[in-house]
Amino acid sequence: MLRVNLSAFFCIFAHINSCILEISFIGAGNLATNLAHALYHAGHHILQVYSRTQHSAEVLAEAVEAEPLTDLGLMTDNADVYIFSVTDRVLEELIKELAETVKGKVFLHTAGSIPMRVFEPYAERFGVLYPMQTFSKTTLVDFADIPCFIEASDSATFAVISNLAGTVSRQIYEMDSDRRRYLHLAAVFACNFTNHCYAIAEEMLRCHQIPFEVMLPLIDRTAQKIHELSPQESQTGPAVRFDTNVMDKHLQLLDDQMTRSIYELMSEDIHRYATSNSNSRVESEENIK
Amino acid sequence: MLRVNLSAFFCIFAHINSCILEISFIGAGNLATNLAHALYHAGHHILQVYSRTQHSAEVLAEAVEAEPLTDLGLMTDNADVYIFSVTDRVLEELIKELAETVKGKVFLHTAGSIPMRVFEPYAERFGVLYPMQTFSKTTLVDFADIPCFIEASDSATFAVISNLAGTVSRQIYEMDSDRRRYLHLAAVFACNFTNHCYAIAEEMLRCHQIPFEVMLPLIDRTAQKIHELSPQESQTGPAVRFDTNVMDKHLQLLDDQMTRSIYELMSEDIHRYATSNSNSRVESEENIK
Secondary structure, eight states, X not given: OOOOOGGGSOEEOOOTTOOOOEEEEEXXXXXXXXXXXXXXXXXXXXXXXXXXXXXXXXXXXXXXXXXXXXXXXXXOSOOSEEEEOSOHHHHHHHHHHHHTTOOSSEXXXXXXXXXXXXXXXXXXXXXXXXXXXXXXXXXXXOGGXXXXXXXXXXXXXXXXXXXXXXXXXXXXEEXXXXXXHHHHHHHIIIIIIHHHHHHHHHHHHHHTTOOGGGGHHHHHHHHHHTTTSOHHHHOOSHHHHTOHHHHHHHHHHOOOHHHHHHHHHHHHHHHHHHHXXXXXXXXXXXXXX | OOOOOGGGSOEEOOOTTOOOOEEEEEOOSHHHHHHHHHHHHTTOEEEEEEOSSHHHXXXXXXXXXXXXXXXXXXXXXXXXXXXXXXXXXXXXXXXXXXXTTOOSSEEEEOOSSSOGGGGXXXXXEEEEEEEOSOOOSSSOOOGGGOOEEEEESSHHHHHHHHHHHHTTOSOEEEOOHHHHHHHHHHHIIIIIIHHHHHHHHHHHHHHTTOOGGGGHHHHHHHHHHTTTSOHHHHOOSHHHHTOHHHHHHHHHXXXXXXXXXXXXXXXXXXXXXXXXXXXXXXXXXXXXX
């Protein structure tokens, strides 16, 4: 078992001292939509929602009784907290633009991969609220069990953010920008790459007129199993047994070069994990700067 | 949506006409253990359990009130059905050995990747019962919702196998050996490779003293989401947006060359899936022989 004891990890249960806040959103994408709904239903007031496109701004604003904006210059300075939930590459530019008119308020972003210091040149009170989940606009998720990772520029701002997060989630953790980068990277493997494995399976089944639905019990059990065993203990299949007979037969079925490369690389790495002791991998990964 | 309508697919609900069968197992691994338990609890009689190792044979045999064997020559010809559930590379050799003493009975194997014709030189009545699931000896799963893929040498044997499978599972599908190979390959992606993505994430978190448990809500939701949307519609993250800014930052965090290669290859393929229409991928995969 490679697990780190949860008790050694700082988890804040911040349901105490929460108060109603006035919040404006910069962004109306998947994450913004889910977070705005959760905050709205927790009793906070969403004042304005900015989005590049009129339709996105209107859809979210209407749902949370806010004013839609497509011009950031029209955002008022009435809110307590401004939540930036936009594509990483436009974040800094939008912070800079809003900071010209809004002073002394709490600025937050929700991105796993961007350090908190992105705010430093522009704002005084700022922080991060990273809810680690995969969101879509069409299905709103219950925020209660979504781990939220927070940090702030100062202790007063930290209190605001942790209280705000605590009104929607039961799992609030303090985490600095440096460790959050690795968390975000791990989430890409556990979510996006996992989902791509599902996508490849679906494509393969579709080409052979087999409905993807037959795969769901296996997918569900694979996710459920790691609640009981570590992923390494859970592993089954030809690669962990290094059953070259089966693996060679699989490769013969794969004409698509990319899919073939993924099969070879994943199988090799499964075998590496199964045969190396965990210490040797730690050594190689501790070289990470 | 790429889904094929389930109604176009042959599903047999075979709870009718089931009768109690006498069954012997060749193999006592993860799958054999789960299947033997399920058949035993469905009322069938497990007569003998053969395993290479005395301990494995005894543990399973005791649990299902059977006789443990480590010498296949001691297997009697009293059973109706002989279920071979062993590593692929020893399967044929064990079939050959048993066929010398046991004649005219139903021989089955449970492997996704091995064609039914492996039995042809040795037996008259034979077939396949492939339960598509990831099993471990320590946690017995409920067979009811496990899709079981069956085929048989003749219609009478098919009736025996479908009735047998129908006593433990509600999802019985007829599938020939050729299509089953692709199903098995797809299962490797959806289960083993998915689980390896979890393992990489766990390793990454462990190196940064972050408990793996924080990842479970994301993993659960990723699996749950594809009950509502296709995997391609579900995809989120930097690769599907082709956010090279985030991807480059991730690559800088990865010193381990294998993990880095997996990151690059998976990201590239996610982008390919997102940008190509599905038809072009079908064409390339239809070249599969």
